[in-house]
Each structure stands twice: as C-alpha cells, then as structure tokens.
Amino acid sequence: xxxxxxxxxxxxVSEGAxxxxxCNYSSSVPPYLFWYVQYPNQGLQLLLKYTTGAxxxxxxxxxxxxxxxxxxxxxxxxxxxHMSDAAEYFCAVRGMDSNYQLIWxxxxxxxxxx
Amino acid sequence: ExxxxxxxxxxxxxxxxxxxxxxxxxxxxNTVSWYQQALGQGxxxxxxxxxxxxxxRGNFPPRFSGLQFPNYSSELNVNALELDDSALYLCASxxxxxxxxxxxxxxxxxx
Numbered sequence: 001x002x003x004x005x006x007x008x009x010x011x012x013v014s015e016g017a018x019x020x021x022x023c024n025y026s027s028s029v030p031p032y033l034f035w036y037v038q039y040p041n042q043g044l045q046l047l048l049k050y051t052t053g054a055x056x057x058x059x060x061x062x063x064x065x066x067x068x069x070x071x072x073x074x075x076x077x078x079x080x081x082h083m084s085d086a087a088e089y090f091c092a093v094r095g096m097d098s099n100y101q102l103i104w105x106x107x108x109x110x111x112x113x114x
Numbered sequence: 115e116x117x118x119x120x121x122x123x124x125x126x127x128x129x130x131x132x133x134x135x136x137x138x139x140x141x142x143x144n145t146v147s148w149y150q151q152a153l154g155q156g157x158x159x160x161x162x163x164x165x166x167x168x169x170x171r172g173n174f175p176p177r178f179s180g181l182q183f184p185n186y187s188s189e190l191n192v193n194a195l196e197l198d199d200s201a202l203y204l205c206a207s208x209x210x211x212x213x214x215x216x217x218x219x220x221x222x223x224x225x
Contacts (some may be wrong), residue, residue, distance in 0.1 A: 032211055043118075043204055044157070051212070059147040100211040101170050102147070107156045110136060 002027045002092050006105035014113045019078040020064075020109050023091030026072060032094035035065055039087045047089075050074060060110045061085070067092070086112045117141055120205050127195050127224050135220045139207030146188040148180060148212060149204040158203055163188055181184040185186035192222075200224045 006075045007022040008069040025031060031052050036044040048059025063082075073090060091105040117140035127133050139146050145164045149157035159172035163182035166208055177193040184206050186207070206214035 034213060035218075041202070041219075041221065043120075043218045044206075046213050048217065049213050094211050100145075100208075101159060101162060102206075104156045104159075104216060 002031070002093055002095050002103050004091050004103055004105040006089075006091050006108050008037055008108050010109045010111060012113060013081045016080050018077070019081045019085065019110065021074065021076040021091075022076045023065075023087050023105055024072055024108045025074065025091075026095045028095060030069075033062070033065075033067060034094070034111065035059065035074075035076050036090045036092065037061075037087045038090065038107075044090065046084040047076070049064050081110075083114070085104050086110055107110065118183070118205060118207050118215050118217040120153075122205075122220060123218065125221065125223070127225055129195055129197060130145045131195050132191065132193045133194075133195060133222065135203050135205075137188045137190070137205030137207075137217060139186045139188065140215050143207035143209050143215070144186055145180055145208045145210065147206045147208070148188070148190045149206065150174075150199075151202040151204055151219070153201070161187065161188065169211050195224045197224050 003026045005024045034049045036048040048057050050067045058064045063078045088107050088109045090107045092102045095101045120136045122135045146210045147162040148160040151157045162170040166182045177189045182188045204219045206216045208214040
C-alpha cells in the first residue's frame with residue numbers, strides 16, 4: 001500500500017531563511033506527487049505537482065520541489081521565507097489503483113519567526 | 115481560486131440530525147472526492163465518485179453517503195449526526211489522476 005510521511009509536524013524558520021519541508025513516500029510504481037497549502041479555515045490550494053518529466057518542479061509563491069526516485073522523496077523548498085508563508089503544508093501521492101485516490105501525509109505546520 | 119464551490123460554508127446541527135453538503139465541481143472534471151478534516155489533522159478520505167458511481171471509499175460508516183449528478187456536482191449526506199462529526203468537510207474535483215482542486219470547505223459543528 002502507498003503511504004506518505006512528512007517529517008516534523010511543526011517547522012519554525014526565521015523570515016528570510018530557507019524553508020525545507022520533508023516528504024517521503026512509498027510506492028511500487030512511479031507516483032504522481034503533490035504539495036498543497038492550507039491557510040486557517042480554508043480549503044487546500046495546490047502549490048505544485050510532479051507527474052512526469054523534469055524532476056525539479058516549480059510552483060506558486062516561490063516554492064519548488066524535487067522528485068528523487070532513489071530516495072523516494074519529494075521535499076518542498078523556498079529560498080527565503082516570508083511571513084505570508086505561515087500555513088499548514090500537505091504532501092500527497094496519487095494512488096495508482098483503479099480510483100486514483102489521494103493519499104495524504106499528516107501535514108507540517110510552518111511557523112515564520114519575525 | 116478554483117472553480118469548486120461548496121455550500122453552505124458553515125452550519126450547526128444537533129446530534130442525531132441529518133445534514134446534506136453540496137459541491138459544484140470544476141468544469142470538465144468528472145471525479146469528485148469528499149474529505150473530512152478534523153481540527154488540527156490532515157484530510158481523511160470519505161469517498162469518491164466517478165461519472166455518478168462511487169468508486170472508492172475510506173473508513174467511514176454507511177451513515178455517510180453521497181451522490182454525483184449528471185453535471186458532476188455532488189452531495190455528501192450524513193445521517194444520525196454525532197459530536198465527532200464536527201469537522202471541515204472538503205470537496206475536490208479532478209480529471210482522472212491529475213491534480214485535485216479543492217473547494218473552501220463546509221465547517222460543520224454538531225452540538
């Protein structure tokens with residue numbers, strides 16, 4: 001069965017510092033991978049996705065993620081954190097069974113220190 | 115902003131009552147999924163509809179049921195509400211295995 005692990009339920013960085021949110025997945029087939037962001041009391045917004053092709057994918061708000069098959073990882077990064085980045089971030093993998101169910105990590109809350 | 119809209123945005127129900135939540139999917143998307151997100155937790159998959167048929171279900175009891183209509187909009191029905199059903203309910207639409215687009219959610223409070 002596929003699964004997603006996000007290391008760190010909370011990550012705290014200073015404004016202007018590098019943001020690194022970790023995501024590892026287990027899958028027996030090449031997966032589709034996604035990062036979503038959720039602001040308080042709102043729905044989930046797609047940040048970026050990996051399906052096929054280039055392993056470094058760029059998303060909205062200056063975020064990017066790199067698919068590393070050998071490490072089964074899809075870590076999310078941003079060179080310089082901004083206060084508006086404070087939110088919860090979810091990594092998800094698209095199951096490759098017949099119904100393409102999204103399988104979610106537990107989420108990482110990103111805290112930005114002024 | 116996605117084309118997925120959910121209604122209502124908030125509602126309060128009494129334990130034992132029934133509730134219907136609605137979702138209008140993004141144009142062209144034939145798949146709708148519903149998720150329950152309790153406070154401080156990640157989304158939990160309830161079920162998914164593809165072309166009006168349920169084609170996947172998470173670990174939720176039968177009192178959680180749904181419908182998808184020919185225009186691909188969807189309803190989530192919950193019977194015999196329990197206090198633990200209080201959560202944010204999220205609807206997402208997609209086209210096959212590609213990205214899912216989420217609505218803003220319905221905040222359900224059961225008292």
